[in-house]
Amino acid sequence: xxxxxxxxxxxxxxxxxxxxxxxxxxxxxxxxxxxxxxxxxxxxxxxxxxxxxxxxxxxxxxxxxxxxxxxxxxxxxxxxxxxxxxxxxxxxxxxxxxxxxxxxxxxxxx
Amino acid sequence: xxxxxxxxxxxxxxxxxxxxxxxxxxxxxxxxxxxxxxxxxxxxxxxxxxxxxxxxxxxxxxxxxxxxxxxxxxxxxxxxxxxxxxxxxxxxxxxxxxxxxxxxxxxxxxxxxxxxxxxx
Numbered sequence: 001x002x003x004x005x006x007x008x009x010x011x012x013x014x015x016x017x018x019x020x021x022x023x024x025x026x027x028x029x030x031x032x033x034x035x036x037x038x039x040x041x042x043x044x045x046x047x048x049x050x051x052x053x054x055x056x057x058x059x060x061x062x063x064x065x066x067x068x069x070x071x072x073x074x075x076x077x078x079x080x081x082x083x084x085x086x087x088x089x090x091x092x093x094x095x096x097x098x099x100x101x102x103x104x105x106x107x108x109x110x
Numbered sequence: 111x112x113x114x115x116x117x118x119x120x121x122x123x124x125x126x127x128x129x130x131x132x133x134x135x136x137x138x139x140x141x142x143x144x145x146x147x148x149x150x151x152x153x154x155x156x157x158x159x160x161x162x163x164x165x166x167x168x169x170x171x172x173x174x175x176x177x178x179x180x181x182x183x184x185x186x187x188x189x190x191x192x193x194x195x196x197x198x199x200x201x202x203x204x205x206x207x208x209x210x211x212x213x214x215x216x217x218x219x220x221x222x223x224x225x226x227x228x229x230x
Contacts, residue, residue, distance in 0.1 A: 045221065046217070057218065091155070
């Protein structure tokens, strides 16, 4: 099972919006509405941002939102803030309790 | 506080073995499915193993199948990963991660990670 494809990096100025794509296949992103997104700061463990494509756990700011169309899921950060500078990972369910992560995207706040 | 704490990482020679542990606290450990996820230096995350709450269902990624074993001891709120025939490609930070549950799919709680270095 190959990793989901994410852009290596995206950037934006404070207050702007950025969108990170996560492209899979008919076996993962295209088949299940179980895509999750994680934020990871350097040297830290990942933190859950979005689950089940669009749901946000309590405590996650509303500027983080998720969506999906076909084989591509997306994470949008609206109103970019300095603390959003991190690496973002997508993850999709594969069935039979298996999962696959994306390649990871570094977000730079200019 | 809901928490996962890994231990057992270290330096091991190629072909060697290592056993990682993860202790959960602040929640009913036996009620949750658990996973191991690893991250090689400078790389993305890789899911490698899953175990159901009772421990009756286990899954392993192809990259570790036949070499790694996942287990749990619910009486001790602990999760384990027994790793053998280690290669340099297994060098990574290993995280234990809790499944969100509730008919949703995500890893909602992560440990701080434990580093495994395979080198001669």
